[in-house]
Amino acid sequence: MKPFTLVRPTSLAEAARLSAASDAEIKAGGVDLVDRMKEGIDSPKTVVSIVEIAGYDRIEPGPPARLGALATLARIADDAGLRKAYPALADAAAGAATPQIRHMATLGGNLCQRPRCWYYRLEEFECRKKGGDDCFARDGENRFHAVFDTDLTCCCVHPSATGTALLAYGASLDVVGPKGKRTLPIDRFFHRPVKDPTRENTLTAGEIVAGVAIPAPAAGSRSAYRKLKEKESFDWPLVETCVAFTLSGGTVRGARVVFGSVAPTPYRSMAAERALEGGTPSDALAKKAAEAAIAEAKPLSQNAYKVTLAKVELERALRQAWA
Amino acid sequence: MKEKIRVGFEGDFQFREIEIAAGDPAPWDPSQKFSVVGTRQPRLDGKAKATGEAKYSIDVRLPGMLYGRILRCMLPAATVKSLDLSAARKMPGVRAAIALAEPGEKLRFAGQEVAAVAAETPDQAEDALAAIRVAYEARPFVVSLDDARKSGAPLVFEGKTETKTSGGDVESGGKNLARHGNVLGPRSTVKGDVDAGFQKAAGVVEGTYDTQVQTHSALETHGLVARWEGTELTVWASTQGIFDMRDQLAETLQIPVSKVRVITEYMGGGFGAKFGPRVEGLAAARLAKEAGAPVKLFLDRKEEQLASGNRPSARQTVKAGATRDGKLTALQLTVYGNGGTNGGTGTSGPVKNVYACENLKVDEYDVFTNAGPGTAMRAPGHPQGAFALEATMDELAKAIGMDPLEFRLKNDPSAVRREQFRVGAEKIGWKDRDARRKTSDPEILRGVGVGAAVWYNTGGTGPRATVTIHKDGSAEVEHGVQDLGTGSRTMVAMVAAEELGVPLDEVSVSIGDSRLPFAPDSGGSTTTPSSAPAIRRAAWEAKQALARAVAKEWKVPAESVKVEKGRVSAAGNPPHEATWAAACKLLPSEGVAATAERADNHEDAWKRFTTGCQFAEVEVDTATGKVRVNRVVAVHDCGVPINPLTTESQIQGGVIQGVSYALFEDRILDRPTGRMVNPNVEAYKIAGALDVPEIDVTLVSVWDGINNTNSVGIGEPATVPTAAAIANAVSHALGVRIRQIPITPEVVLAAVRERDSKGGRS
């Protein structure tokens, strides 16, 4: 790890100003950032710690809910009000990483963490995400990589479990920047690497996620989050699925279907959403939606099995949600 | 002296006359009433380890100590063109820099050592590596076993084969073997005539089985702290063999053995990869000499994954035949093993030594690739071999329409293991395993599988121990053995306490120092059967010394003094009797002591393999391919277990490592660049707490009379059959054969597709 200066501002506005410099980085729980610094893939000159700034760790379950960016995954997982209104978010937080990590990991850090692609994470591979010319995964070892949106500049998968759930709930982010505040719908937060693979979200220099607002679910709303991992301890998911919809008069309305760990962003499947709209819950409907979803998949050389997993897991998530 | 002893196991004892070395006690008899041996004793150092009070070699910090770091070449095949350390030497804090490769030298895997530096802080050392000017010429490389076997493949060794082996490694087969391209061998074994055997068979099966590279991933990494005082070198090492380390350091550095001292007070695991100083240990010693200050050089996790050894991968083809009534008629194994730049990849132990078969043919080839060198790992070759053999046994049983367990029992020459199979079958519920295949969830199937363990019961001669009995009745043992974490320290104390009849908490133990009496390397499950007999003998001789001292005080002949548990007596007129404490009070202030050497193994003892078997019950999600191991029943022979608690924990560890091998672990090399993409413990997946099944351990005590304690090692047999049993269980659940590990969701989904396309049962 290279030497750096740690600064501990007392307000987010000040943190935003300090972190606007290109050689500065925000640190919340530090689970991801410090790891990258130790591995030699990031060497900020200034580390701006926000974790002690008061007032941003609140959880107001609502609904509508408001969560501070410094709320930890452990607290989100344990909040009874959140679990009642937004079970998929609680499950996403509860299933991420390990108990120790969940006590350190913050919501903002979870949304803004960098991908786990092994080429990106090893200093000896100068990949596109680090400004290099190659995506090593495309023709290399890609068993855990993307199966959707694989024709872009980078085929990593986005690791954020909370991002997957919040996208399904149509949340929005409160953002504080050097020039003030703005509200950013989560649909516009994640960045597809169409041209630029060096970032995963649309925050601009110095912008910090201050909190998240989740709209109140409509009457009859249902949601579910599932993840599939090879190992139960200390592993990253192969596929995450999150669904949210309302059941009104026995039919599915306004479904949002999101996959995690299968694309460079949490991946909304509009095709599955269309297939569900107006349908009556049944195994056949689940199958139809899952088939519609995976019709868009373009797996790489070693990961076609993840498409099967996405299909199975989406069917199960739907059955779980309307059960 | 000839003595009649009882050998065998519960329900099956026999008498045997064996020759016992003068001065050595006869092996304990099955009727022996133990007071310490056989009791469940927590590790003496358990609390120190749990609280962090125990200082491992990696925790050692000396005044003025420097930090060493190694520069590695990240090309899989390269020639060093030039190497210039001068700029690195001038970097802040740098006190020494040495070359580990010379210009012109060929490097053969990504991660191979090139140079090393020592600096005042780890960060300064890291920065200094970046200042080393080195130029390489890249050469063509090959990293996959399939590619390496092709004609015209880039050659890992252009000239002669330059493998580097260390203690515990499997013999690579000697210099006489031919190498064609990257393929060395075969080493062949022939017994009878397999072709004739296949002719006689009513059923013949053949299958090819793939196993991956597994890394040792011990918690404590490789390395040592080296300190010179004048011409004397002391190292604090993480090693499985402090005496072997001492001798190799002396030889390589060309200093007298007497000038080298190796200390391993506590150790964080080795699994076969920690013999000798290796590159990093020698580098530390040389850097310390050059700098004139102590140097600490421990690998980081990434280096550990790249260059500290691994269990080679293998592609095994097994063909076997049996008669209609279930007798094996022929068994044939052809294996291509890949240990990167090392050989010794054979897997034939189980095929040769588990089931009886008159006609046997084995051909073992080493395939070289540009990958980190394989080295001995917990039962070298055996988990691989067991996986292929036990799958074959299941297939063959099916082909002749026989229950797979019955088929095994018919062909198993070991009475002990036949008993173990019966015990395990009862516990796992073998009889109704077919009925339990279906679960309440139609997508989840259950399966039960079995595998046999085999290992070699070989303690070695040479170990010495000193036992001192103090005037207050307490006792001390000095024995230089290192405790890898297996519980050796506690074992040493228990054996002495048993023989002396002194309470365990009045025995203190000094281990882990090459200045103490010689002790064995810890490899091949030989530690306990090598050490325990030496300790028992020393304690026995110390008791005789006590008897002589007491006899002098009592003025009776020494032969008339009897030392029993807690009591010393002499018949005669008048008779003498004293408690242990009172008798010891008669000793001079220095107490009495004896140093004894372990006697040879009793050649005429009951010769046998160490046996065991494991049964696994799994649940398989047929839609996602995910496997969950519910339960492993492990039935093992550990001779007469000295400490059942740590014996069981060795077996649990073996099972956990086996589960991890069966389902998760895999060193993944990037084909285009030849580099490992998961050199960590995040993407290199190791079973965690939630992945560990319920483990049910049964120990079957066996008295073989081979040494005075009937002790046998257990580290290795404990992991031999786990993956085999799990793979058989998954195959049973699915109704289709699993032919590769790790059994990932992808592998299971492919097997399900194969089954469904053949219209197999569901």
Ligand SMILES: Cc1cc2nc3c(=O)[nH]c(=O)nc-3n(C[C@H](O)[C@H](O)[C@H](O)COP(=O)(O)OP(=O)(O)OC[C@H]3O[C@@H](n4cnc5c(N)ncnc54)[C@H](O)[C@@H]3O)c2cc1C
């Ligand atoms: C073994 C393991 C398994 C894991 N499994 C999962 C999993 O299954 N699912 C999952 O989702 N995660 C998983 N994680 C990741 C873990 O949840 C994240 O690393 C963690 O949430 C990061 O939070 P943090 O507060 O520590 O972030 P930090 O490390 O402090 O920050 C991460 C990044 O986000 C930026 N950042 C932090 N806060 C803000 C903010 N408020 N506004 C703008 N930028 C910000 C930082 O600059 C930094 O670049 C796993 C991690 C490990 C080690």
